[in-house]
Amino acid sequence: MVAALTVGTRVLALVILGIGAIVGLAMAVAGAGQAFGVHGWIVLIYCLVIAWRVMLQLDAPEPSPSRLRSYYDDPIKMGVVLTMAWAIVGMGFGVWVAYLLAYPDLRYDAAWTGFGRLRPVHTTGIIFGFGGTALITTSFHVMQRTSRARLAGEFTPWFVLLGYQLFVILAISGYLMGINQSKEYAEAEWYADLWLLVVWITYFTLYIRTLARRAEPHIYVANWYYLSFILIVGVLHIFNNVALPVSWSGSRSYILWSGVQDAMMQWWYGHNAVAFFLTSGFLGMLYYYLPKRAARPIYSYRLSILSFWGITFFYVWVGSHHLHYTALPQWVQTLGMTFSIMLLVPSWATAANALLTLNGAWHKVRDDATLRFMMVAAIFYGMATFEGSFLAIRGVNALSHYTDWTIAHVHVGTLGWNAILIFGAIYALVPVIWRRERMWSPRLVEWHFWLAVAGTVIYVFSMWNSGILQGLMWRTYNDAGTLQYSFIDTVMAMHPYYMGRAVGGTIYMIGMLIGCVNIWMTIRKAPEAGYLRDMPKTPAGDADDRRVPAE
Amino acid sequence: MDVSHDTLVVIAKTVGLFLLIAMFLAAVVYAFWPSKKAKFDRAARSVLDDEDGPCR
Numbered sequence: 001m002v003a004a005l006t007v008g009t010r011v012l013a014l015v016i017l018g019i020g021a022i023v024g025l026a027m028a029v030a031g032a033g034q035a036f037g038v039h040g041w042i043v044l045i046y047c048l049v050i051a052w053r054v055m056l057q058l059d060a061p062e063p064s065p066s067r068l069r070s071y072y073d074d075p076i077k078m079g080v081v082l083t084m085a086w087a088i089v090g091m092g093f094g095v096w097v098a099y100l101l102a103y104p105d106l107r108y109d110a111a112w113t114g115f116g117r118l119r120p121v122h123t124t125g126i127i128f129g130f131g132g133t134a135l136i137t138t139s140f141h142v143m144q145r146t147s148r149a150r151l152a153g154e155f156t157p158w159f160v161l162l163g164y165q166l167f168v169i170l171a172i173s174g175y176l177m178g179i180n181q182s183k184e185y186a187e188a189e190w191y192a193d194l195w196l197l198v199v200w201i202t203y204f205t206l207y208i209r210t211l212a213r214r215a216e217p218h219i220y221v222a223n224w225y226y227l228s229f230i231l232i233v234g235v236l237h238i239f240n241n242v243a244l245p246v247s248w249s250g251s252r253s254y255i256l257w258s259g260v261q262d263a264m265m266q267w268w269y270g271h272n273a274v275a276f277f278l279t280s281g282f283l284g285m286l287y288y289y290l291p292k293r294a295a296r297p298i299y300s301y302r303l304s305i306l307s308f309w310g311i312t313f314f315y316v317w318v319g320s321h322h323l324h325y326t327a328l329p330q331w332v333q334t335l336g337m338t339f340s341i342m343l344l345v346p347s348w349a350t351a352a353n354a355l356l357t358l359n360g361a362w363h364k365v366r367d368d369a370t371l372r373f374m375m376v377a378a379i380f381y382g383m384a385t386f387e388g389s390f391l392a393i394r395g396v397n398a399l400s401h402y403t404d405w406t407i408a409h410v411h412v413g414t415l416g417w418n419a420i421l422i423f424g425a426i427y428a429l430v431p432v433i434w435r436r437e438r439m440w441s442p443r444l445v446e447w448h449f450w451l452a453v454a455g456t457v458i459y460v461f462s463m464w465n466s467g468i469l470q471g472l473m474w475r476t477y478n479d480a481g482t483l484q485y486s487f488i489d490t491v492m493a494m495h496p497y498y499m500g501r502a503v504g505g506t507i508y509m510i511g512m513l514i515g516c517v518n519i520w521m522t523i524r525k526a527p528e529a530g531y532l533r534d535m536p537k538t539p540a541g542d543a544d545d546r547r548v549p550a551e
Numbered sequence: 552m553d554v555s556h557d558t559l560v561v562i563a564k565t566v567g568l569f570l571l572i573a574m575f576l577a578a579v580v581y582a583f584w585p586s587k588k589a590k591f592d593r594a595a596r597s598v599l600d601d602e603d604g605p606c607r
């Protein structure tokens with residue numbers, strides 16, 4: 001992969017990595033003896049390892065200029081592998097945390113084995129590690145194909161992909177050492193946040209520059225979704241993380257907002273992380289891979305545009321439904337609730353658009369597990385948004401909030417929609433990128449599909465039961481007018497459902513591991529498709545030399 | 552600057568309402584503009600066969 005870069009790019013990479021290594025060393029020295037110093041060492045080692053990799057091939061011959069006429073897929077290949085690696089980490093910790101809740105004794109004395117430190121490793125590892133890497137990877141694929149243009153630049157894609165990995169590594173290693181700014185889904189501290197900002201702005205400009213080179217007149221709708229994801233997550237990230245560090249040599253910082261403003265900012269961020277990270281970006285994925293795999297254009301392109309504006313516009317108002325019955329003014333809560341209900345319209349329009357695309361091609365869904373992954377994802381998307389709009393109603397939220405019902409809703413969305421869609425997209429993507437006829441074993445894809453669906457259903461039903469039972473027990477009064485159940489009664493009642501969840505999660509994880517094997521074997525063993533498909537052709541079928549770009 | 556709750560409510564019920572309606576109409580008009588249909592149809596089909604160039 002390094003050999004495919006020009007010598008100039010290799011040197012540039014070494015310079016940037018050198019700067020990174022110096023910053024890391026400075027952090028390690030300034031923060032010696034604290035967790036901040038450990039982060040310095042991590043930065044240093046990360047940069048040195050990549051630099052060593054570049055060094056190994058520094059003297060390789062210059063790549064041929066004809067490569068500039070084809071798509072640039074090397075970062076996508078790396079991205080697929082990293083996505084699956086994060087799936088193992090994120091789900092591994094998820095399963096661990098699930099067993100820990102069922103058996104609270106399942107830990108050592110070390111502080112890092114506590115629930116409070118392991119849980120954010122699961123959420124960050126899975127959302128930002130697995131989900132984020134999948135979004136970046138697929139966006140590199142989608143932006144090139146829909147624009148019929150090569151990625152703008154050969155250095156920036158690597159900077160974005162690998163820089164983002166460093167952010168996630170800093171975040172989760174920090175939680176294990178106790179570095180946490182106590183904002184859900186934004187737990188990372190100030191220096192990691194600043195680094196993510198640099199990476200994110202680079203990502204945005206890379207996207208825009210690639211679109212600017214496009215050969216297609218119209219920007220395909222999937223790109224709109226990806227772009228709104230990048231843009232709005234950037235804005236949210238800035239506002240929710242304006243913090244003043246206590247010193248340059250420590251991790252602690254204080255956020256600028258205080259009290260209820262801080263809470264509102266946090267959940268404006270928190271919900272839009274759901275909206276633009278876990279929904280908008282993933283809809284971009286859906287709008288590309290589903291029509292492509294089904295070989296049918298999207299049912300209604302117009303509807304996709306309308307729902308785009310509906311989703312982007314409504315979502316930014318709904319964060320306050322996380323703060324029902326709090327110090328937040330009542331009217332702000334009502335506002336969030338109202339917009340949450342309206343949000344159901346564009347959400348279901350989108351799910352319907354996806355399913356209607358498949359109408360008339362159900363035989364393909366039956367035969368092709370990859371397409372079935374995407375169809376099931378669209379169904380779970382419809383379920384998660386319906387449930388979400390329902391939970392946002394203040395009276396319903398009074399029952400569901402703080403209970404496992406929220407956890408059920410979360411995992412309908414994340415297991416059923418996000419992760420299953422990622423698997424579908426990856427199974428569609430891997431043979432194309434590695435130029436294989438198909439996945440190594442279609443039967444294993446089939447197995448993965450059924451394990452994923454079974455795991456999701458077991459997980460979600462356990463948590464629905466647990467959540468509603470828990471909520472009802474908390475509000476049951478006896479004849480004397482006092483609470484019927486003590487808190488520990490409700491905890492004991494949860495145990496069987498926690499076991500169910502752990503089993504469902506394990507099944508889901510096994511499916512994912514089968515997927516990893518299949519992807520690995522596809523890369524190593526599957527029969528090659530004997531053609532280079534993305535080379536431009538003249539009508540006569542010869543390579544077209546006129547289109548060498550100026551870069 | 553202190554904005555009272557009443558002021559906000561008035562703004563929300565007047566400007567806010569019409570702003571939302573206007574934005575909604577703008578999106579509908581854009582999506583359903585007749586001459587755009589051909590362009591959208593083409594875009595919807597364009598993803599089906601994008602592995603062989605032209606690539607620039």
Ligand code: HEM
Pocket residue numbers: 091092094095097098101119122123126127131406407410411414415418419501502504505506508509
């Ligand atoms: C192997 C599958 C998985 C298992 C066993 C699992 C398990 C868990 C557990 C035990 C919790 C903590 C619940 C609590 O605090 O009571 C949790 C929370 C969470 N998980 Fe998972 N998880 C899995 C997959 C995923 C995936 C794929 C995603 C995202 C793409 C995800 C996102 C989340 C989020 C966002 C939360 C926090 C929910 C909240 O604070 O309300 N999980 N998970």
Ligand code: HEM
Pocket residue numbers: 184274278279318321322323340341343344347381384385386387388389390391392393397400401402406409410412413414417418
């Ligand atoms: C119309 C769409 C949706 C609406 C209106 C909605 C609404 C809600 C509501 C009301 C809550 C509970 C808040 C609380 O009681 O604290 C919630 C939690 C959550 N939802 Fe949704 N939801 C929607 C779609 C989704 C989707 C598609 C996902 C994707 C994975 C998702 C992920 C989450 C997560 C992660 C949480 C937990 C937040 C926390 O940590 O407390 N939601 N949502």
